[in-house]
Amino acid sequence: MSSKATxxxxxxxxxxxxxxxxxxxxxxxxxxxxxxxxxxxxxxGVLGPNGAGKTTTVRVLTTLLIPDSxxxxxxxIDVIKEPEKVREVIGLSGQYAAVDETLTGWDNLIMFxxxxxxxxxxxxQRATELLEQFSLxxxxxxxxxxxxxxxxxxxxxxxxxxxxxxxxxxxxxxTGLDPRGRQEMWGVIKSLVRGGTTLxxxxxxxxxxxxxxxxxxxxxxGKVIARGTSDQLKRQVGGERLEIVAAANDLxxxxxxxxxxxxxxxxxxxxxxxxxxxxxTGSKALIEAARQLDDLGIxxxxxxxxxxxxxxxxxxxxxxxxxxxxxxxxGEVKARGRRKNRKEKK
Amino acid sequence: MSHAIxxxxxxxxxxxxxxxxVPEVLIFSTIQPVMFVLLxxxxxxxxxxxxxxxxxxxxxxxxxxxxxxxxxxxxGTAVGLAEDMQKGLIDRFRSLPISRGAVVFGxxxxxxxxxxxxxxxxxxxxxxxxxxxxxxxxxVMLGFIFLLFFGFAMAWIGILIGLSVRSARVANAAVFIxxxxxxxxxxxxxxxxxxxxxxxxxxxxxPVSTMVAACRELxxxxxxxxxxxxxxxxQNPLEMSLIYMVLLxxxxxxxxxxxxxxxxxx
Numbered sequence: 001m002s003s004k005a006t007x008x009x010x011x012x013x014x015x016x017x018x019x020x021x022x023x024x025x026x027x028x029x030x031x032x033x034x035x036x037x038x039x040x041x042x043x044x045g046v047l048g049p050n051g052a053g054k055t056t057t058v059r060v061l062t063t064l065l066i067p068d069s070x071x072x073x074x075x076x077i078d079v080i081k082e083p084e085k086v087r088e089v090i091g092l093s094g095q096y097a098a099v100d101e102t103l104t105g106w107d108n109l110i111m112f113x114x115x116x117x118x119x120x121x122x123x124x125q126r127a128t129e130l131l132e133q134f135s136l137x138x139x140x141x142x143x144x145x146x147x148x149x150x151x152x153x154x155x156x157x158x159x160x161x162x163x164x165x166x167x168x169x170x171x172x173x174x175t176g177l178d179p180r181g182r183q184e185m186w187g188v189i190k191s192l193v194r195g196g197t198t199l200x201x202x203x204x205x206x207x208x209x210x211x212x213x214x215x216x217x218x219x220x221x222g223k224v225i226a227r228g229t230s231d232q233l234k235r236q237v238g239g240e241r242l243e244i245v246a247a248a249n250d251l252x253x254x255x256x257x258x259x260x261x262x263x264x265x266x267x268x269x270x271x272x273x274x275x276x277x278x279x280x281t282g283s284k285a286l287i288e289a290a291r292q293l294d295d296l297g298i299x300x301x302x303x304x305x306x307x308x309x310x311x312x313x314x315x316x317x318x319x320x321x322x323x324x325x326x327x328x329x330x331g332e333v334k335a336r337g338r339r340k341n342r343k344e345k346k
Numbered sequence: 347m348s349h350a351i352x353x354x355x356x357x358x359x360x361x362x363x364x365x366x367x368v369p370e371v372l373i374f375s376t377i378q379p380v381m382f383v384l385l386x387x388x389x390x391x392x393x394x395x396x397x398x399x400x401x402x403x404x405x406x407x408x409x410x411x412x413x414x415x416x417x418x419x420x421x422g423t424a425v426g427l428a429e430d431m432q433k434g435l436i437d438r439f440r441s442l443p444i445s446r447g448a449v450v451f452g453x454x455x456x457x458x459x460x461x462x463x464x465x466x467x468x469x470x471x472x473x474x475x476x477x478x479x480x481x482x483x484x485x486v487m488l489g490f491i492f493l494l495f496f497g498f499a500m501a502w503i504g505i506l507i508g509l510s511v512r513s514a515r516v517a518n519a520a521v522f523i524x525x526x527x528x529x530x531x532x533x534x535x536x537x538x539x540x541x542x543x544x545x546x547x548x549x550x551x552x553p554v555s556t557m558v559a560a561c562r563e564l565x566x567x568x569x570x571x572x573x574x575x576x577x578x579x580x581q582n583p584l585e586m587s588l589i590y591m592v593l594l595x596x597x598x599x600x601x602x603x604x605x606x607x608x609x610x611x612x
Contacts, residue, residue, distance in 0.1 A: 062441050087443040098434035102364045111363075114356045115442050117349060143367055159438070 013167050013198040014038040014061060019070035021056055021222075030056040031067060032222035038167070038200050038215075043193055045213030046202040047314070053222035054202035055095060058171045061200070062092045075166050091160030094171025094202070098156065099144055105131065105155045106140040109162070116163045130158040134188065150181030154188060161192075168192070170201045174208060186211055206311050220318050233313045242285055243276040244293075245302040251275060253296060261289045279305070350445035357439075357452025358459070361426075365460070375422065375460070376467045379415040383468060386411065386535060387475045394536060401567070408469075408477045409489075409561035410534030413554055415468065416461055416497040417529055420504030421521040423457045427508025428517035436509075436609065447603045450505050458498035465490055481566030489564035492587070496557055499591040502598035509605045534558050551579055553590040559583035 014037060021031040031053050038044040048054050059065035061072055063083035072079045075089045099108045106127060113123030131137045134154040144152055153173060160168065173189065174182040189212055193199060203209050209216045210230045218226040218233070226233060242262055246254045251268060254275045259266045262277035262285060269276075279285040286305050293300060308316075365372045391403040427450075430436050439449045469477075469490075479486050504521065511517045531545055532538070532554040538546050549555050560583040562568075579586040 059437075064437055064440055084443060087441060090441065092438065092441040095434070098438055100360065100364070100435060101433065102368050103360065104367070107360075107363050107367075111356055111360050112438075112442070115353060115439070115444050115448075117352075117443075 010039040012037045013040045014044070014072075014074050014200055016057065016061060016072040017070055019057065019060055019067045019072060021060065021065065021067045029222050031060070031070075034070075034219065034223055036217050036224055036227070038198060040198055041196050042214040043199040043201060043212055045209035045216040046200065046219055047204070047206065047209045047216055048202075048219035049204055049318075052219045054204075054219055055171055056222070057219070058092070058094070058169050058200070058202060062090055062169055063087055089166040091162075091165035091168045092171070093153075093157045093160040094169070094173055095175060099152075099159055101145040102143060104141050104143055105136055105147070108144065108155065108159060112159045113162050118162070126162055130161065134158045148181065149177050150184050153177065153181070153185055157185075157188065165197075167198045167200070170199065172202055172204065174203070174205065182208075206309070206314060218314065218317055226313070226317050234308045237308045237313045237316045239278055239280060240282060241276050241306045242279045242289060243274060243302070243304055243306050244289065244300045245272065245274045246298060246300040248273055250298045250300075253298060254293065254300065257289055257292045257296075261285050261292070273301075276306075350448055350451075353444040353448035354452035354455065357449050358456040361453070361456030361460070372460070372463065376464050379411060379464060379468045380471045382411050382414070383408070383471045383475065390535070402476060404472070404476045405478070405565075405567055406562065407535065408472045408479075409565060409567075410532075410558050411472075412465060412468065412493050412561060413496070413557045414529040414534055415464060416493050417500055417525055417554060418521075419457050419461060419497040420500045420502075420507070420525065421518060422460070423453060423501045423504030424508035424511070424517040424521050425514045426457075427453060427505060428511055428514040431509065431609070432513060436606075440606075440609075446607050450502075450509075450602050450606050454498060454501040454505060457501045457504070458494060461494055461497040465493060479565035481564060485564045485566065489561050492557075492560060492564065492584075495591055496587070499594040499598075502595060502602055505602040506598055506605055509602065509609050528552060529554050532558060550577055553587065553594075555579070556583045556586040556590065560587045 016034060016036050019031045019034045020029070022029050034053060034057055036044065036046070036057075046054050046057060056065065060067050061074055061079060063079050063086050066080060074086045077085045077089070079086050100111070103111070109127035109130060110120075110123050113126050114120070118126060127140075128137075131140050134157070136151060136155055136158070139147060139151060144155060147155065157170070157173065170189070174185045177185060186208070189199070189201070193212070199212075201209075201212060214229065216228065216230055216233060217224045226236065228236065242258060244254055244258060248270075251270070251273060255266055255268055258275050258277050262279045264277070266275060266277040268274070282305065286303070290303060293303075386407050387404050391407070394403050427436075430439075436449070479489075481489075503524075507520050507524075508517050511520055531541075531549050532552045533549060534554060538549040538555070541549060556579050559580065563583060
């Protein structure tokens with residue numbers, strides 16, 4: 001998690017107000033009054049399931065798509081009225097913004113450098129720097145199609161950083177990567193954020209938003225349904241719970257203690273021998289419970305404060321998602337598998 | 347404005363780099379027309395008579411195959427653009443601060459220039475099987491320049507198709523359906539006088555026919571594969587072809603650029 005400097009005022013780098021985009025004559029509402037903003041120097045995570053409107057939002061903010069209605073500015077520039085100016089200050093990388101796979105990493109960075117109007121010399125210098133920064137120097141002269149998924153994404157990201165954009169948009173930067181590739185990507189993004197880049201990132205991974213973003217908006221059906229820091233969102237769903245797992249014959253006594261500390265509302269799960277209750281005093285309650293257990297000579301197998309995960313947040317906010325998400329996810333995995341097969345055939 | 351041109355040239359250069367990195371593309375795009383030269387020369391050449399003593403079928407055939415090959419340039423253009431769309435490269439280009447026409451202009455130019463290599467190899471193959479243009483170097487060169495311009499103009503149709511279809515496979519099929527009849531309902535390979543009357547009229551005004559007739563003239567042949575009457579396109583194939591090229595560009599350049607600006611890739 002990146003630390004955010006406390007400032008007295010904040011400059012909004014990105015503002016989107018009431019964006020609407022419909023398809024098929026209004027039948028599909030990809031964006032349905034979406035509103036969000038990103039403060040300068042911070043990371044906003046846009047979190048949502050497939051088809052929630054995340055990519056559409058990025059496409060509007062990066063001038064690729066004109067919304068039916070609504071307003072959006074990036075670095076204070078209107079994306080609908082002055083798209084050319086917006087393009088000069090943004091970088092875009094992700095799911096749908098790609099590089100040329102038949103060319104080498106070097107070729108790509110030179111091409112994009114030249115399209116950003118760097119001189120041939122400056123383009124070469126920048127390409128060298130970026131390849132070094134993203135540990136791709138050894139692979140520079142190989143065609144992209146020989147790269148691993150993680151390398152390809154890193155090159156894609158580096159291409160969007162050629163002119164050091166004021167605002168960077170990353171659309172699902174780790175979708176389809178294996179765990180190692182994802183860790184690498186997170187490392188790269190974290191180091192960019194430490195450098196002060198303003199970033200809007202979409203993801204369907206709760207953990208990713210938790211890891212990388214200062215603020216999170218949860219998007220569903222083209223709307224923002226919740227917003228806050230990861231802590232705030234977790235609190236919004238429910239406070240902390242004291243959870244104690246103990247030996248079966250200690251459960252009754254443990255229950256008594258928890259009831260005293262938490263002031264009621266205790267639930268006991270005999271199956272996993274767990275006693276839990278919502279608490280409002282945080283670690284104080286934990287210490288108190290631990291002391292009382294110790295006084296009675298009971299040594300629980302596990303004791304802790306549990307805060308709701310972003311998964312809990314998501315499910316409690318959207319309700320349906322837990323069920324709806326599943327078939328989509330399976331579809332995605334299959335599609336990914338197919339893509340992989342095709343690559344192997346080559 | 348200077349940026350617009352240099353941006354387009356960067357995109358053109360990308361295509362040449364692709365040819366260096368994946369040389370198979372260039373090899374196959376030249377083998378196919380050479381194969382056509384050999385097939386038509388030896389399969390049909392024996393049974394189609396030019397009707398003129400001393401003039402071999404191959405003399406009439408070569409301009410026909412040149413035009414056909416150049417017309418099919420737009421297949422590569424359409425497929426290449428559809429692939430760029432599918433893979434998200436067009437989105438990347440569209441998010442860059444470059445002129446709106448640069449990507450499509452660069453692509454058309456790149457594909458147009460590729461024809462230099464293809465025409466050179468075909469000309470060589472034609473020469474080996476007996477093609478002998480006798481109008482002098484200047485006119486022969488003019489003929490080839492004419493062909494290059496025709497390819498460039500046709501590429502713009504490919505751009506519009508490439509940006510309009512959902513996948514590269516669809517692009518390929520769409521182009522084939524559009525271009526194949528156009529090249530055969532013409533004077534390129536056989537006299538049009540054998541066709542039903544309605545088709546003869548079509549063939550007479552077909553830009554492929556006027557291009558073939560123009561090239562035959564420039565390569566020093568009287569265009570005897572004819573046209574039904576003493577119509578304007580048959581009398582003035584050079585002028586008619588030029589008009590077609592200007593018309594093609596006047597229609598398809600603005601449409602293509604508009605499509606590029608508004609395109610929504612999936």
